Amino acid sequence: ATARTLEGKKVVITAGGTIERLDPVRYLTNDSSGKMGFALAETAARQGAEVTLISGRTAAEPAIPGIDIVHVESAEDMLGAVLARYETADIVIKSAAVADYRPVTRAANKIKKDGESLVLELERTTDILKTLGERKKQQILVGFAAETEQLEHYAMDKLRRKNCDLIVANDVTEPGAGFNVDTNVVRIFGEEGLIEQLPLMSKREVAGRILDQVAKRLKTREER
Numbered sequence: 298a299t300a301r302t303l304e305g306k307k308v309v310i311t312a313g314g315t316i317e318r319l320d321p322v323r324y325l326t327n328d329s330s331g332k333m334g335f336a337l338a339e340t341a342a343r344q345g346a347e348v349t350l351i352s353g354r355t356a357a358e359p360a361i362p363g364i365d366i367v368h369v370e371s372a373e374d375m376l377g378a379v380l381a382r383y384e385t386a387d388i389v390i391k392s393a394a395v396a397d398y399r400p401v402t403r404a405a406n407k408i409k410k411d412g413e414s415l416v417l418e419l420e421r422t423t424d425i426l427k428t429l430g431e432r433k434k435q436q437i438l439v440g441f442a443a444e445t446e447q448l449e450h451y452a453m454d455k456l457r458r459k460n461c462d463l464i465v466a467n468d469v470t471e472p473g474a475g476f477n478v479d480t481n482v483v484r485i486f487g488e489e490g491l492i493e494q495l496p497l498m499s500k501r502e503v504a505g506r507i508l509d510q511v512a513k514r515l516k517t518r519e520e521r
């Protein structure tokens with residue numbers, strides 16, 4: 298049986314890719330399937346947590362009993378949904394792949410083809426994780442880092458700049474890791490540096506290891 302290490306804890310998890318619309322029928326998105334976030338939500342729920350899963354576009358949607366699922370589209374929608382639940386949350390895990398840029402304008406009608414090329418102007422979206430880091434109180438804040446090079450350097454940089462307690466870094470160029478597969482290869486970083494380097498394992502197992510680290514931190518905090 299699973300240990301109920303997160304009994305009664307309020308956990309907010311984001312999953313999937315955001316959608317940034319260009320016009321009524323076209324959008325920018327990414328390869329996130331939501332599998333990593335769904336595995337986290339399922340595992341946290343089995344450990345007794347009260348889970349809200351804020352989900353962008355996902356490939357498949359496993360039915361997870363007892364989990365409150367909130368569907369969102371854009372990075373701004375996701376920001377709103379997370380902030381609405383942030384103050385009362387004990388743990389927030391940001392496994393979603395949030396767009397860094399969105400089209401400056403969203404056409405009211407379908408964009409017509411005129412001309413041989415089309416230039417899209419994009420602007421930055423709000424960095425949700427950074428916003429959460431700035432407003433952090435009791436929450437344990439866990440970010441992800443999807444990298445293709447210098448994993449440790451970028452992971453530690455994100456941890457500090459975004460005021461996270463943990464960063465889960467995946468090298469998305471590694472076979473069996475990252476977007477749209479059932480497995481992942483991650484390293485977990487904390488303030489002190491590398492905490493755990495995990496081999497290739499299922500996203501469900503990865504979720505268990507991440508939540509073990511979170512539970513450890515909660516425990517030390519409560520003992521203080």
Ligand code: PMT
Pocket residue numbers: 312313328329330331332333334372391392393394395396397422423424425426427439440441442443444455467469475476477478
């Ligand atoms: O969904 P799957 O197919 O299972 O794939 C899993 C995954 C590869 C998407 C997941 O493991 C992962 O790495 N998620 C984070 C992807 C990402 O956007 O990484 P990043 O390094 O660009 O962003 C760093 C962190 O900032 C992330 O926690 C992200 O959620 C957050 N962020 C990014 C941009 C933004 N505007 N707001 C944010 O909060």
